[in-house]
Amino acid sequence: MRAFRAVMAGVVAVALTAVAGCGGGVETVSPPPGPLRVGLVYDIGGRGDKSYNDAAAAGLDEAKRTLTRMRVREVAAAPGEPAARKVERVRALAEAGYDPIIAVGYSYAPALASIGPKFPRTRFAIVDEPTVSGPNITNLLFASEQGSFLMGAVAAMKSRTGDVGFVGGNRSPLVRKFEVGYVQGVKHVNPRARIRIAYLTGPHDLSGFERPDKARQAARRMYRAGADVVYQVAGASGAGVFRAAKKAGAWAIGVDYDQAKSADPDVRDVILTSMIKRIDVAVYDYLAGVADHTVTSGRVVYDLKLGGVDYTLTGGHITDIQPRLEQLKQEIIHGRVKVYPG
Missing domain, CATH: 3.40.50.2300 (Response regulator)
Structure with a gap:
């Protein structure tokens, strides 16, 4: 079991303890010196959709405000784009040295499955199912x-x-x-x-x-x-x-x-x-784990018990x-x- 840090994001403070699923392990890759270089790829709508993507953006903004120094690159998907474009987008961030890279939305699953093994020293996270397996990939899931x-x-x-x-x-x-x-x-x-x-x-x-x-x-x-x-x-x-x-x-x-x-x-x-x-909390927790070198790979499920979903x-x-x-x-x-x- 791995304890994730509590965070105030949005309007509600939620203390979480997240459990990494089978196959997860502590990532031992040390980030390069200097600011943390974070790549975040949004699903269709991007920042400003007043829904799914904005929840991820809120977690990123809170992390930038309260955690270690960060240089962030944010990129959004385009309506109707082919799946290959998502692969290219994730690859470009990895080649540019961004680590970690967070993908918002299940449509990026094929991209992470393809790119993750080619950049074993880069840490990746994906919000929502399906699960993408890999020693450097964290799945942020919700009930x-x-x-x-x-x-x-x-x-x-x-x-x-x-x-x-x-x-x-x-x-x-x-x-x-x-x-x-x-x-x-x-x-x-x-x-x-x-x-x-x-x-x-x-x-x-x-x-x-x-x-x-x-x-x-x-x-x-x-x-x-x-x-x-x-x-x-x-x-x-x-x-x-x-x-x-x-x-x-x-x-x-x-x-x-x-x-x-x-x-x-x-x-x-x-x-x-x-x-x-609480995509905001999941994104923040993941970045906090990267910042303090305790991030895990595998599945992390946010449910009612953990405050990951609510009304x-x-x-x-x-x-x-x-x-x-x-x-x-x-x-x-x-x-x-x-x-x-x-």
């Missing part, structure tokens, strides 16, 4: 299904129609974990609830995370059909779901970040809550059901309620 179970419980408790929805950016295994957890949470509270599911693109098409117009249309159809709460897991496309909720006078649920604070001000009042993934109270819309949510959280943590990832 998204657990946090999404709570979102499903919120939707079921707040819905007046018993009809709720889910909009996913693409039909990938990662996003499916959110859907599966959400459905379990809805059915746990209201077994008779109707759940409408829409994905914006197929499993290998990342453009679904950059199509707010398409997300708006999908959510609008759900609201018109009777849904009154829709959970979006769609990156920058989630803005379209919020617009549809505003137009329908209904609720939406955010993801990854406290979107009632980060979304456009005119739609914040329709965001019931957000399922936060937000901004706006005060769910304070009335918070005691029930806390009860469910404890039941999950202690194994009395089982949440399955798929």
